[in-house]
Structure formats: C-alpha cells, structure tokens
Amino acid sequence: MENAVSVKNLTVKFDKMPVLNQLSLELKKGEIVGLIGPSGAGKSTFINALLGMVKPDIGEIKIFGKEIPNRQIMAKIGFMAQSDALFTELTGRQNLEFFGSLQGISKKDLAEKMIKSAQIVNLTADLDKRISGYSGGMKRRLSLAIALTADAPLILLDEPTVGIDPELRRDIWDELREQAAKGKAILVTTHVMDEAERCNQVLLLRDGKFVAQGTPVELKTQYDATSIEEVFIKAGQELERSKNMGVDK
Numbered sequence: 286m287e288n289a290v291s292v293k294n295l296t297v298k299f300d301k302m303p304v305l306n307q308l309s310l311e312l313k314k315g316e317i318v319g320l321i322g323p324s325g326a327g328k329s330t331f332i333n334a335l336l337g338m339v340k341p342d343i344g345e346i347k348i349f350g351k352e353i354p355n356r357q358i359m360a361k362i363g364f365m366a367q368s369d370a371l372f373t374e375l376t377g378r379q380n381l382e383f384f385g386s387l388q389g390i391s392k393k394d395l396a397e398k399m400i401k402s403a404q405i406v407n408l409t410a411d412l413d414k415r416i417s418g419y420s421g422g423m424k425r426r427l428s429l430a431i432a433l434t435a436d437a438p439l440i441l442l443d444e445p446t447v448g449i450d451p452e453l454r455r456d457i458w459d460e461l462r463e464q465a466a467k468g469k470a471i472l473v474t475t476h477v478m479d480e481a482e483r484c485n486q487v488l489l490l491r492d493g494k495f496v497a498q499g500t501p502v503e504l505k506t507q508y509d510a511t512s513i514e515e516v517f518i519k520a521g522q523e524l525e526r527s528k529n530m531g532v533d534k
C-alpha cells in the first residue's frame with residue numbers, strides 16, 4: 286500500500302540541541318502507528334514536524350508523496366493536539382462547525398459527520414453546552430471529535446485518550462481500528478501501554494531517538510517480554526546501560 290507518511294532521517298534541534306535525532310518512519314494507508322515514550326521524549330515535536338509547524342534541521346518529510354508544508358496536504362490531515370484548542374465561549378456544536386468549515390467540508394456533509402463523531406466520543410447530549418462548562422475529559426473528547434469530523438485520510442492524535450474512561454477508551458479504539466480498516470492512516474501518541482498493543486506498529490521514542498520499532502509481537506519477542514510495558518522498561522534499561530558504557534546507540 287502507498288505510504289501516507291514517509292519520514293527520512295529527521296533531525297530537529299532546539300537551541301542547537303537535537304530533540305529529534307535521525308528518525309525514520311513509514312506509515313502506510315490502513316495502518317495505526319503508536320508512538321510511545323516518556324515525557325519530554327519528543328512525541329509532540331514529531332507530530333508538529335509532520336504538520337509543518339516545526340522545521341526539520343536535517344531530513345525529509347513527505348505526506349502522500351508531497352513535501353510539507355503544503356496547504357492541500359493540510360486538508361488531508363485530521364489533527365488532535367495535546368492541549369485542547371477550543372473556543373470556550375462557544376458550544377461543542379459551534380466548535381465542531383467552525384473547525385469543520387476550516388477543513389472545507391460542505392455544510393450538508395458537516396452536519397452528518399458531526400453527528401457521527403459526537404456519537405463516537407459520547408458527547409451527543411452535551412453538544413449544545415458551552416465549552417466553559419465542559420470537564421477536562423469532555424474537552425479531550427470534543428477535540429477528538431473535531432479530528433474525526435474532518436474525515437481525513439491521515440489522522441494524527443496526540444494523547445487522545447487522556448482523561449477518558451476505560452469503556453469509552455475501548456470504543457474509541459474500536460473506531461480507530463474501523464477507520465484504519467477503511468484505509469485511513471493513523472499516528473497516535475500514548476502513555477497507555479495497552480493501547481500500544483492495538484497498533485500495527487509501535488515506535489519507542491527516548492531522548493529523541495527511536496530505540497525500538499516493530500509490531501507489538503515483534504517487540505515482545507525481541508525483548509523477551511510479555512507486554513509492551515515490559516518492552517518499554519527493558520528498552521529504557523538497555524539505553525541507560527549503553528549510555529553508561531559511553532556507547533551512543
């Protein structure tokens with residue numbers, strides 16, 4: 286299948302220090318890639334680089350075969366940021382309408398898509414309340430609904446399930462799997478290890494480097510681990526050991 290995202294040798298520096306260090310990734314249509322890593326590892330920076338909001342110092346990023354930033358390509362990305370960028374004085378519905386119109390969705394389509402994505406995140410009954418009255422979890426769910434309403438072929442989700450109850454989390458993951466089955470490409474960052482198990486490919490990011498990369502089964506075999514959590518811990522220990530030995534892996 287065609288690559289939705291192709292990243293080659295990406296290095297991003299802040300104040301001359303590499304925050305992302307020679308990263309490569311191929312995300313195919315129909316695939317979910319999970320990016321996991323400790324706080325400060327560079328997950329959000331990686332997503333921001335894909336959005337063209339952070340410029341690579343070295344390397345190349347192509348989305349659907351085109352170098353970014355590119356306006357036409359932006360319209361093909363449904364994006365959910367880590368902090369909820371919502372208009373607090375507007376209702377959930379008005380926020381969905383506003384962001385949907387930015388994506389160039391026609392009014393008729395938007396009405397239909399909004400209903401579906403509000404159902405997915407279980408917000409149908411709260412759509413006419415103002416955001417100022419939403420809880421943190423409700424804001425996260427609305428941000429996710431906005432990303433899904435775009436009905437874009439590439440979906441980038443930065444920590445989409447923080448503050449979301451386990452049952453709804455499961456429903457959201459079922460929906461993501463369904464969207465992938467329809468050919469969408471999805472990149473999701475997460476701290477939740479059992480979510481990583483539901484991805485086709487998992488990338489472990491530490492200190493700006495992919496220290497392990499593969500399917501959940503491959504990673505568990507490689508690290509002789511029974512869970513992705515154990516892989517994560519063992520990969521971290523390995524990295525620390527190689528640092529202590531002065532080997533820059």
Ligand SMILES: Nc1ncnc2c1ncn2[C@@H]1O[C@H](COP(=O)(O)OP(=O)(O)OP(=O)(O)O)[C@@H](O)[C@H]1O
Nearest residue numbers: 299300304322323324325326327328329330331367
């Ligand atoms: N605009 C910036 N200028 C300078 N440093 C930055 C900037 N943005 C991020 N950083 C630094 O880059 C590193 C990676 O940050 P990033 O937000 O990508 O990590 P993260 O893995 O998403 O963390 P978290 O899980 O806590 O959100 C951190 O050390 C952070 O302080």
